[in-house]
Structures are given as C-alpha cells and as structure tokens.
Amino acid sequence: MKRYRWTRLEPEPTLVLALSEAINVSSPIAAALLNRGISSFEEARRFFRPSLDEIPSPFLFNDMKRAVARLSKAIAGGEKIMVYGDYDVDGTTGTAMLSLFLRELGADVCHYINDRFTEGYGLSTSGIAWAFEQKVSLIVTVDCGIRAIDEVQVCAAQGIDVIVCDHHEAGELPAACAILDPKVEGSGYPFRELCGCGVALKFIQAMVEARGESPAAWRKYLDFVAVATAADMVSLQGENRAYLREGLELMRRSPRVSFQAMAANMKVNLADFSMMNITYGIAPRINAAGRMESAGAAMQWMLASDEPEARVHAAELEALNGRRREIDAEITLRAETMVAGHCASHCSSIVLYDEAWHLGVLGIVASKLLDKYFLPTVVMGRMNGLIKGSVRSVDQLNIYDVLHECRDHLEQFGGHHQAAGLTLRPENLEAFRRRFDEVCRELLPVEERQKSLLIDAELALDEITPKFLKVLEQFSPFGFANREPLFVVTACRLAGKPKLLRERHVKFTVRGERGSSFEVIAFDRPDLFTDLESCGTAANLHLVCIPERNQWNGREYVQLRLKDLAVDLVD
Template sequence: MRWTLKPKPDPETVSNLSKSLGVGKPIASLLVQRGIETFEDAKKFFRPSLEDLHDPFLMQDMLPAVERIEKAIEQGENILVYGDYDVDGTTSVALVSSYLISYYPNVATYIPDRYDEGYGVSYKGIDFAADNDISLIIALDCGIKAKDKVAYASEKGIDFIICDHHRPGKEIPDAVAVLDPKREDCNYPYKELCGCGVGFKLLQALTSRREENFEILLPYLDLVATAIGADIVPVTGENRILAYHGLRVINAAPRPGFKAILEQVKKSVLTLNDVVFIIAPRINAAGRMKHGLHAVKLLTEENEIMAVKFAEEIESYNRERRDTDKAITLEALAQIEEMKEQERLTTVVYHENWHKGVIGIVASRLTETYYRPTLVFTRSGEKLAASARSVKGFDVYDALEGCSEYIEQFGGHKYAAGLTLLEVQYENFKRKFEEVVSASIDKNLLIPEISIDAEINLQEITPKFYRILKQFAPFGPGNMRPVFMSRRLEDTGYAKCVGEDQTHLKCRLQHSPSGVSYGAIGFNLGNKCGLLAERQKIKAVFGIEENEFNGNFSLQLKLKDIALDEVNVLKTKT
C-alpha cells in the first residue's frame, strides 16, 4: 500500500476557523482541507440547505424541456419515461414518472432489457413508443450519444427530452431539449449531478412553473440520494444537499419499497454507505438478473403488502446475483493466472458464457485484486460487451477513446465505462488498450493508495471529536470519511487473528508515551499480526468508528494498514 499524507492546510486559516467555530484545530484542519474556510462555509457544510439549490433554469435547454412537457399535457399526449436499467436509471424513472402521474395520467415507463436491447436508448424502445401512440420520450441517465436513435424517433413523429450526466460525444442529439451539465455550452454551476439529479432539476423547474411549493418534492429526495450513492458521484455541492435531505427522508419516512428492503435486512438508520451496500445492490439485481422494471415497480409501489412481495422477489434476484458473480470472479482469476499476464498493466478477460449482468461487479473485484485498469468481456448477441473499471487517478474513459477504432460503441465515466465491439476486433482492442494505458499511466497509480487526512495522537480522539466527525456525513467522493495516521504505537499484548479463516486482525493499540489506548480491528490485515509481536513500535492508518457490544458503545480504530514506525510516508503536493 502507498501511504500518502495530505499537505497541512494554511495554519492561519485553520486557526481563524478554529476560533470562529469553537472547535479544535484538528477538526478545523479537516474542514479547510475540504475547502471550508469561513463560518458561513461551515454552516452550509454542516447544515446543508435546500434553499442553496441552484435555479434549474440555469441549465441549458431547461425552458424548452419544460415547455414541451407542458404542451404534451395540454394536448393530452402520451408520455414515455425511459431510463437505463441500473440504480441511477431506475430511480430516475421512478422519480419522474411518479411525479408526472401525480397530476397527469397519460404516462408510461420503459426500461430497456439489458440482454435484448443493451444500454441506453434503443430502437426497440422507440418502436414501442410508436406502437403505443406515444409522442414524447423523456430519457433519463442515457441518451447523450443517441444521435441516430433520436433522429429515428423524429421520423416517427416522436420528440425526445434527454436528461443525462455522461460526457457528450462530438455532436449533441437533435432533441427538443438536452439537459446535461457536462455539455460544453451549459453554464449550470454544478457539473457533478447524477442522472436522477438531472431528473430532479427537471421536476424542480416543472414545480416552479406550476407555482407549487417546493416541499411537494421532498418525498422524492430518497430516490435522488440513492442514485447519488450508487453512482459514486462526488458528495459535494448540490449532491451533498440532495443526499443529506434524501437520507433524512429514507430514515424518517421511507417509501414502502425501501421499508420492505430494510425490514428484510433488519436495518433501521441508514447512512449513505448503507444505501450503497444495502439498497443499491438489490435495486441493481433486478436489471442484472431479470429486468429493471421490477425495480421501478418496487420503488413506485404505494401498497405496503405489494411492496413486501416485490422486495422478496428482488432479494431472490440478489442472492442469484451474488452466487453468479462469485463463480465468474473465480473463473476470471483462474484465467488471468493461466495466461500469466501479471506483467501487463491492464487486465482484460473474456468468456462467451459469462453473465452480462454481473461483469461490472467482476471487473470491480479484479481491479481490487490486481489493481489495474480492467475490462471483463462476454458475448452479447453477435457482438462482445464489456464493463470497464479503473484505478484511482486514471481515466479509463479517455483510454477507451484512444482505442475507438476497434470499438462499436462506448460510454461512461472516468472510473467506470461500458463498450461493445465485434469479436474479430477483440485481440486488436486488447493489444491497443494495453498500449494506450502503458503510454499514459503513472506507474505509481498501480500501487493502491491510502490517502491520509492528518497525523494525530490517540489522546486527541475524544467523544466530542468523534461527534463532530460524524457531522461531516454524508461521506463519499469529494468528502470521504476522514483517515488518520498515528505513530509510536504498540500492541498491549492481545493482538490476534480473527474470523473464520483468520484473515482479520484484532488488537488494542497504545500510544507511547501517553498511555492512551484504543481497541482496533483490521479487516484482511491478519497477515500483519506479526508486526505487533514483542511490543514493536508501529504506525497505523485508520478511521474512527463506534463499536457496540452488549448494548455498550465505545470508539474503536478501523485499521487500513500498519507498518513498522521507521517506514517513510510519502508526502504529496496539492
């Protein structure tokens, strides 16, 4: 592991913020690292306000989008709400369709079949609209590259409103409106919304035009928070505001679908991290193993008995998904070992029978194992389809652009993308991808990094310190859970390996010479138990968490890595 200690922020700024907030310098330092330098900045950070959301009409094409929906409603047209099959897409469809249906009945929903139609806007979906006398499609979390399909729809008398957040191609589709903050000609102040977030801005604009109170949108924020967590967008700016208030909705008044899921997993209060690891995989499982419309039904169901039924179905899909991705991951790992490709800077594997619904998860697992930009391919009809994942700091989307001569279609983000290509181009693509990555990647990025916010002493960890840290939530990219490093530590003599396969480390670390000690747990650090032998001085990287045992709560260190104290820590510049 590569330990990287963030530079200390300006001491005067830290001191001033510490005084104005009445908090210690360690807390003030963490805030300044996050760009919070004044009392007013801190107020907005700790108490995110919906009043600070931007005017939706600042987004390029928002007015024509709203006017086209208003026209459709005035003329009694049929509207189709269309979205991708992942969490961002299905929550977007649930969001926009349920809002429109609340005051206009002629609204239908459509999620493309992952296996029959693939990602994004499909010709089959457009044909469905034409066959059902639908004249307006609102596409969510997809469509920014659907130039030909939008033109095809136009020939059939169908208009498109696109709400997307992916990077545009060279040409914007000729739709009635294209809402995407990443458009070069869009001056919207916040660029990091997810697809559901863009859909929410559309609802905000519609509500404003209808002169309705913004508060009618509050019950929908749970869907937006779920999409923000699942799509791994930065939890900054508007996303932080929407996630903060969305989590409050989930915890205070969960919709029947969420309530049914939470009852199954026996969870009461959810963090954004819980949304990512509990709710999101189950919603995703519908599109991976069966069909995304099952997720939309769960998210829009108002009857609690029916919601429980839908949740049970989705739980069965999730169990199947877990079994499938585990089996394929083992096959992919064996394939890599057999090919002896560990010297490559990329990981590219293929099997024609791998389940298309889980190759993204498998790609993530391989990236964790080998820490290389990774692609997992399977057959999809007459073509090959792949999911790409990357390592921190490397833009896999740009790398795929460098291989575009061999690709039929691709799209995505910096760290996750999808693509299709002809089978005859597989070897050419694999070779080119290795070339592009080898020529552009900083080799340091191939060593997993632990980014450390600050070095502290154990005596600085107090209940008050932790209470303030908890208020930094919701955590996510751009506002990660604080990570600390402490030196001159030693085990108090009780270090041991725990877990079924003894892979985890449990110990109690004491600071020398203060004598302050805390219990610690290090998942997958069992192999480092020997470092704690004979009271050797070590240093540790950790987060701080609350541990409950027999109804008693205490603070403990969640270890990320440990090393002998003489090992140097890299210091990087901002």
Template structure:
C-alpha cells in the first residue's frame, strides 16, 4: 500500500542552535525536541529527568476536596463502598488500583464490572440495582460516569452517593454526584487534561494520602497499574502522564518483584527483557481486554489483585484462553469481511466500508474494523446484531473525523458516541442499507485525497554516518515513547544495500545499508519483501526508519527498523 511521507516542519534555527549548544547534542536531536515543545534547557531538564515531585497538586482538580471528604466519611462510618469500573484495560486497572488500596482501610468494600453484552458501556441500571440490593451507600466510578447523569440520579433516589473519576469529554448535563473528578470539565482548573481514567483515580488516592498524612510512597506502589492503563488507553505520554509512565515502567522493571498478576501476564505473553510501552500495548492489553470481550472482565481485576503466583497464574490462564478465543474470532471475521469487500464491486471502489452480518461476535468488531483499514485505508464500520439491533464499531483514518460523519446520519440511528477516530453506534437492522448509502455519501463529499493514503510522519532527515552509539543513547533517553512523544522516525536518501539483502521469514527484508560509499549498518523491514528484486539489483533507494538495538548471541548492535522504502 502506497504511503505518504510527511516531514515535520523545521523548528526555528536560532532556537535549535541554542538548545543544541546548551545540551551538547546534535542539531538534529535539538530540532526533534523543539518539534515536541521542548525548546529550553529547563524544559529539556524536566523532559529527560522526570520527577514525581513535579506531579500536580491533586487538590487543583475540581471537586477533589469534596471527594476526599466523602470518602473519609464513608470509611469512618464503616459504610459499604462499591468500586465500579469499565470492562476495558483502563477500567479494570482503575478498579484494581482503587479497590486494592482502599481494602487496607476497610473490609466493607467490593468491586463491580458491568457485563459488556447485558449492560453495555458505563454505569448501568443493573449495577445501581445490585448496589442498592447489597446495601452500598457510596459508589466510586472509574473510567466512566461523566455521561451517566440519569444513572447517578437513580442511585441518589436509592440513597447511594457517587464519586465520579472519569477522563472522557462531559456532556452539558453534568451528573449530580457528590464529586465529579474529570479534568476535561470546562471549569476544572487542573493543569493537565490528558490523564487516563486510572490516572484520575490515582489522583484521588494521592489526595486521600495527603489529607490523611499517609506517606505518598503507598500510592506510588500503584504506578505499575497506572502505566498499564496509560499505555493501553493510548493517552498522550506527555506532561504528567510521562512522569507517571516513566516511574511505572521503573516499577515494572525494577529490582522488586513484579505484581504477581502482571508477572504471570509477562510470562504468558513471552515478553523477554525490559517492559516498555509497546510491550504493554501488544503483550498485556489484548489479554486484559479479552476477558471483557469474551467472558467476565472481573477475571482481569482478580488477576491484577492476586497475592500469590499460583492465584495469579490461575486467573491469567483463564484470561489467556479468552485471548486465544478472541484471536480466532478476530481472524475468522476479518477474513470474512475482507472477502465481502473483494467480491463486491461497489465496496472495492467505495470511499468507506460499512459491513453487517448478524452473527459476528460483538466483542471483536472494533478490532476487525482496524484490520480492514490495514487493507482498505478508509473510514470503516463493522456491524453485528445485538439485542435485535444492528450494533457496531467505527474506526477512522488519519485526519478524518468519523464521529462527525456518523452524526450526519443520526436520523437513522438510535444512539452513537465516541470521538474523531473511533466510535460506536446502534441502529435498527432495517436501516443498515440506508445508513451504508448515506455514510458513503458523507465520506465521499468530505474526505480528501491525502486522507485516503496512510502517512508516515518523519521527524528529520539523517545521514547514516550520524547514527552513533551516543546519538542512539540520547534517543533512548526520550523514552517512554507513545502518543505525543513517538519514537523518532528518520529518513535517509540514496542508500544502497551492500549485497547482503535477503528475505527472512515469509516476507521480511534483511539488509546491510550503505550511503555515500561508506558506513554500513544493518536494517530489517517487516513485510517489505516485495522490494527484494529492485534492491538486489543495486538500485538506490530512500528509506524511513526508527533506530533500535539488536541482540544476537549476546552481541548488541544498532540496526534500523525500516518503515517504508522508495526506489529511486
């Protein structure tokens, strides 16, 4: 698939020069820092040396004082507290964080995760009824609740108070809870707006510790859970999230034993060496999510809270089996979806993809939508039948607002929600053909030519001889990488293979590159085997890539991980 290479705008030369001199780094690295908003020595100091002392005062968050006071009242009054969270990674890590901490202060506590299929996303009526039946008088909701004004009102009628810890955009109708903790509220003065749901729960516990003279180290012990939520929920790893992720990874990779549940996951995911954001995203997150997609999300919480290796592995095995079932469903439905597109003249040439089949598994259709975009790069909606309705997940391409496009078809829908790149929707089954037609019309009239081509964002041009161990060590200090601080991508022009190019595996390229007749460096390009014939002829080409370490038989060398190739 053709890709657009988009070079980041150059930072002001004078700023780059000064930063380069002050930090004693190359102009290329100084320019990359400036592109990321790090333009002064002091900003660079905070960036390269994250400190827990730089975390914001949790009491800056609107309603934080009220939340801590209500929690204290519940603990002192021995009230029954219910920790309520969503069924995804952010929700389950949030519940494990809050419940795991508060159970040291009360035995009158339990947790609740709604059933994805029977109750749906967020706070449910069933959950409120269950809490009332079991005598709970305080619910702490995590990663949900900001859009649940009606459910909070129902709880209030039943004598149950709510503390909401959420990070999603609020509606105009803010729930009438005892406290609503969400930095995205327009009148919330909290300086950092991009916390995960688990991050908001962490700030509540941080405030609880401050007010009750509890050592902050007690809440810092939970940073391993928090970094999992930050990585899995794809929130920006900037500002406060960067500090929390940095120390969370230190916790995972430190000398102290890893939390038994995460240790079990690491072993089952066959993750070797140090954990990073990528290994969490691809190793931990799918398995934790699979519990809610294919079975009971409470199993994820039980695994995260396990005190012994035996208990942790018992739950992790269940979750791993759920993940295997999820992969099978995902693979089979993706094949079926791609066949449907390939066999339909209209779908092959359309600007969007809308597919419906009544027996597809609801838990994987979002994943299938993303898989389809890898083959047909365009806004995609996958629908299945659930409770007599067509229910689906939408995914988008870079720069295109799929939520707005769905909103243009709202008269055909019963409900929808989401954001620019991902959304969910429900509609009558009989409306699917009309929706498909309307959605295609909306996309066709609004999507640009560039948005139909996947893009690779390139940070800077680089000569191969600039890639030294010292250069790479500074790049590594920019970790943890993730949204808002992605691993730097470089482009080198007019390079050649030294004659060692070969295909490894099914379709991967292994090369040794040279430029200007000197300096050779190893490179690998996953899935780029189609370029073998041209490269083996000695034709020059341009390459964009990231830099990484390769460990082979105990020897560590630098290599390029190629993202794309352009033959001259």
C-alpha cells in the first residue's frame, strides 16, 4: 500500500514555537516555513508578500550600463536590431517580450528562433548569416549565447555586436559587447536563479529606468516572465516568486489578446488562472510549435496585435499540441515495452533509442518514464546520421555532472541539474549506455531509488481550520525549490466505503478522534481501492496529504489530496 519513502522533516521544536508565536500561525504551518529556511517575521513577510519594490536593481549586473548604452545607441541611430532566442518557452517568451518592448521604442527590430531539428540550440551559422543579410548590426540573445564563443567572433568579423542575455552556466566567456547572466562568476547580480526571459526583463527594466520612465513600462511584461518562470523549472524563491505572483495577477486582471485566445481554447476562465494552467496548458502549447514544426507559430501568437489574429495562431498551436500528444503517447507506449529488457542489463538507469522516434517529444517521454520508474532516463532518436536525445533526472542526481563523466562518448551535451540534451554517434551508443549506467550506479545509491516524500509536520484533522487553509494557500506558487507542503495525518479511520472513479482514482472519507471528517482523493492510485476495502473502518490510517479547497458542481468543500497511505491493521 505504501508506495514511497516517507522522510519526516523535524525542525527544532523551540524554533517552531517561536515562529508560530511571532507570526500567529499554527505549529504545522511554522514547521513548514522553517523547512523552507524561513525563521523570522521579516522572512515570512517577504515569502508571503513578495514585492517588486524589493527586487535588486538591474544595474547590479556589471555589464548592464554597457548593454543599455549600446542598445540605446542602436535605437537612436536607426540600426537594425535582432532578438535571437531559443525555441523553448523561456526563449520564445523572452524574444517576444523584448521585441514588443523595442517596437514600442520605435526600434528597427526583427527576431530569429533556431529550428530545433536543423540548427539545434544556440547561435547558428544560418542565423548569423540571415542577420548579416538583413544588415543587422546588433544581436541581443535571449536564453542562449553564453557558450557561443566562436559564433560571437564570427559576428564581430561581420560588424555585428552581441549582447548576451542568458541564465546558463558558463566556462570560457564569449567576447560579447555585454554579458547579462547571473550564473557567470562575478556578474554582480545577487540572485542566480532567473530564467532567460527574466534576464531579458532586467534589461528592459534597466532601459526603462535609464530613460526615466515609470515602472509600469516594464511591469506590463510580467505575464511573459510568469509563463517562462513556471515553464523553465527555475527556483520559485526570491524575485522569481514576485515575478510569478505578479505576472499571474496581471494575466487575470488585464490579459493580452494572445492569452485570451489561448484561455478560450483551454476552456479556462482567466480570472481564475493559476500556475497549473501555465505548466499544463500554455507551456505545452508553446513548446508544441518548436517540437512539431518551428517556433514561428508560437511567436506569431505572442506577437498578435488583435483578437482575430491571436485566435488564428492559438488554433494553430492547439492543433500542433494535439499532434504532439498523439505522437508522445505512441512513443511512450513503445518505450515502456522496452524498459524491462533494458533494465535486465542496466539497472541504475534507463537509456532507450529508436531511430524512428520524433525528436520533438523525447523530453516529454523521458519525463513520463522518470515519473514512473524513478531512474535517470535518456530517450533518443536519430537525425542526419547522429543520435540525439533528451535526459531527465531525479532530484538527488545532477544529470549535467553525469553527462560530463560520459563526455568521451558524446559529441555534444548541455542542460541543467535535472534536464539536459545530448548528441552522439551511433557507434558510441553502447559504450555511452554502459558508462551512463556506471556513473548513475556510483552516484545514486539503491536506497535513494525510491521516490521520497518530504513531510513537513504531523497534522490533526481538527487543525484544518479556515485560517490554516488561508495561510497554506499563500505558500503557492509551487515548483522547483518551493514544493507543496506535505503533512502526515495519523489519528484517523475510514468512514464508509471507498469509491473507485474511472478505474483510476480513489475517493473515501476519514474521521478523526474528535469527530472531524474529510473527503480524501487519491489521483492515479487505483491500487489503494482493494486495500482500503479490506482494512475496514477499525484500522488506523496514516495519510500523507495536502489539505485544499475544492469546488465541484457548485459546492465548495475541503478535501485531502492524498500522496501516500499506510495502515495499522487491527487483529
């Protein structure tokens, strides 16, 4: 019945009591805050009420003054400016945002997004050639460029300056006109975890401040930054938390025509828009463009100037996303049939390859396999004689470090802590597969290959009050570095019979020692149904869950969203 490892976080009781009294919250809430590094009234205030007035100045970037001066000169002189972005959500939203801003300033601006399949990631030869043909004299990159050492030299030889707006790790730096990347050593900027679109926003903010304009002139782009921040799995702490919260509020209050059209296709009311609607709604539709064809459709949608145009391009993205879902479902089914045979020889990782697989959906398939098997996963296809693929990893393992250990078998690789991409020659596949599994075996102990649930505190059912829920809701938005709080409820029993919904979900009611009762929903846990039926109402249940408000058929009620369950059976 119990599927996961339960890891109970236990902050110092005296600190829990002190914080509980300082901010007037219950002990479980105080424990959850301490588990997130929040130990004082002021830290709690910044967490619950992130303010744009408290974010760092963009001019803390050492190169920001140089970047502002060069861009201002280009605008004033009527130079042709190119915004050069990556093809994912982060790159396309940042490219659209910066393009719209420059248009408003009267700049002569164009944009370029690489083709995922023919050009790959980063500044490409064809992109630079097109910039030269268009008589571009300044390129501003978004979500790429920090490793483009040779490409920036080529640009310089052709009289093109480059300003890099990126957020990836770097080694040797390109000889760019200015580099804005918080992960570059000595960048000067105190917050490392901006996404690429977020870095572009800091550039816009600096331009606005240099021109003496109102903060409203840059804050109106926070909807783009919210989408990119949610989609790119960056840390939801610090200023990212402020951007996401304010950006969501902007989308609810004053949505641009592109988001209105997309929300209509998603059948979502923008007034209730949430991070989940970005993560599982908008982001996959934007990515579908680059995955299935080119990112051009996503760019046209984001740059649409009126509702009819926005609706046309939103419909295109909807169709592309439908095709993407069909293809990734087919590949996932095939991949799952291959896992057993693969794991017979390689038990510390999953590395699958089929030359017919569509490269655009491999990251999605890898994520699904990771969720199911909780092993570092590589899924690969073939293009132009080379094997290309996507890599996904568990939290405990930095997949970039693993690939670095496998570099002798790879032509190219890059990425983040939990997600990466790679290219290798077919003749190196088996050697890579062996080495990848060896490194994963060394760095990921067997005991860590079961997903762990981090439990913030024990919670009694009668502690779930309206005030508790109101404070708990303010922990959102959730994501990387700000997980949903989890609580364990121990003193409760089954009340009545469980129900199996759509052969997938289980719903039941529990009652506590003092009479409090709540409905419980366990999504995608059909295995619990027969166990609950057999244990009856006498057994004591231990629930790892998230209390939340829910609405259904016009009724609002509190439910416990179950993550895992254990039972003390009664003889």
